[in-house]
Amino acid sequence: MLPSLTADDLIGLGVTSIGHRRRLLEAITALQAGAPTDRVPGPMPPPPRELGAERRQLTVMFCDLVGSTALSSQLDPEDMREVTGAYHHCVADTVGRFDGFVAKYMGDGVLVYFGYPRAQENDAERATWPRSSWSAP
Numbered sequence: 001m002l003p004s005l006t007a008d009d010l011i012g013l014g015v016t017s018i019g020h021r022r023r024l025l026e027a028i029t030a031l032q033a034g035a036p037t038d039r040v041p042g043p044m045p046p047p048p049r050e051l052g053a054e055r056r057q058l059t060v061m062f063c064d065l066v067g068s069t070a071l072s073s074q075l076d077p078e079d080m081r082e083v084t085g086a087y088h089h090c091v092a093d094t095v096g097r098f099d100g101f102v103a104k105y106m107g108d109g110v111l112v113y114f115g116y117p118r119a120q121e122n123d124a125e126r127a128t129w130p131r132s133s134w135s136a137p
Contacts, residue, residue, distance in 0.1 A: 058114070063112070
């Protein structure tokens, strides 16, 4: 029975992860060939809960480097890239402290989500700190 399992059979059994299906099929093939497996079998993680659709609030913030156009006319491209990179790094560090998620770097700007991947009651406040009364962790 085990050697005849297919990827579709594993999906029917609830193995939804492509990686887990591949590992199982590789292990079945190795068992058929009598070859030792190089992986130590471990417990399978529980299947994800079926929650259905979920609606939640997302706070989106876009911030960019003020005056970057004028600055780019005064600096070499390599120096401007370093300034922009340092700015991106600073924004990512700051946003991370407030549980924000950097979604995309766009030129000298940064698109940030608050409430993704984990929602919190005060995501909108986290996006506007220090103007709000919420204090940093």
